[in-house]
Amino acid sequence: MSRLPEAFADDDPAFIPYLAVGDPDMAASKQYVEALVEGGADCIELGLPFSEPIAEGPTIQKAVVRSLEGGITPEAYLDFVEDLDIDVPLVCMTYYNLLFRYGAEAGTTAGEGDSTAPGPRGFVKRAAEVGIDGFVIPDLPAEEAEELREACDEFGLDLVFIVAPSTTDSRLETIRDRVSGYVYVQARLGVTGAQADVSDQTAESLARISDWDVPKAVGFGISTGDHAARVIEAGADGIIVGSALVDIIAEGAAEQRSTAAVAADLREKARELKQGAVRGGKRRRVTESE
Secondary structure, three states, X not given: OOOHHHHOOOOOOEEEEEEEOOOOOHHHHHHHHXXXXXXXXXXXXXXXXXXXXXXXOHHHHHHHHHHHHOOOOHHHHHHHHHHOOOOOOEEEEOOHHHHHHHXXXXXXXXXXXXXXXXXXXHHHHHHHHHOOOEEEOOOOOHHHOHHHHHHHHHHOOEEEOEEOOOOOHHHHHHHHHHOOOOEEEEOOOOOOOOOOOOOOHHHHHHHHOOOOOOOEEEEOOOOOHHHHHHHHHOOOOEEEEOHHHHHHHHHHHXXXXXXXXHHHHHHXXXXXXXXXXXXXXXXXXXXXXX
């Protein structure tokens, strides 16, 4: 059963960091995930690297390349998740081809009576077994997600969809019918990447789905505590941060810094972002009470 509701159970907003598993190697990646939890993460999006990450900007694209060059595979990813000893919900962020081909390419069966034919059920089943609580699949339109939605329902996992400023009203209705866990609100058009300021489109996107009975977490471009505070004040229930954290890993690798030193920087950045989100939540409560 998914633990994602736990990430949004407190009065404080949720902080959801993203890391690409295996960047720059599996041992360091594990320490980095642990550091983010120590810094205040309420949930973690664990990226399963794919060779064509169409939704990602240069920062995460390079992290994906480092992970793939290090030998990350779907099986290695699942083993990594199973070995983690952390007490927060985990979301798998990846691309649909890896889920669809998993059973056939791994030679595994999804369950009694199943074959090794392509389809997401085998991966979802295994993901549930190792501790994954939900999925974000950027290249899977909600209109084509029925098979994955059914597999997630069967094994008690959530399926998160992305709402962009350009998402049409008709697609919003489809997403509303199929989303669970939280909705990923894309703060701006384009791909992922740390930005210097918060987009004006954030409040507009949140307003479009303000009556949805699911938490709203905003991502794309958040890189400071001030950004986090402003996004929460705008109406978000949580923040999603990836590139600003991956930048720290990339800089550490380029400077040949120790894993412990990079982990310390990630822990400190996580605290800054979480505290910013909490400040934003307090300001919003004051405004709402006036």
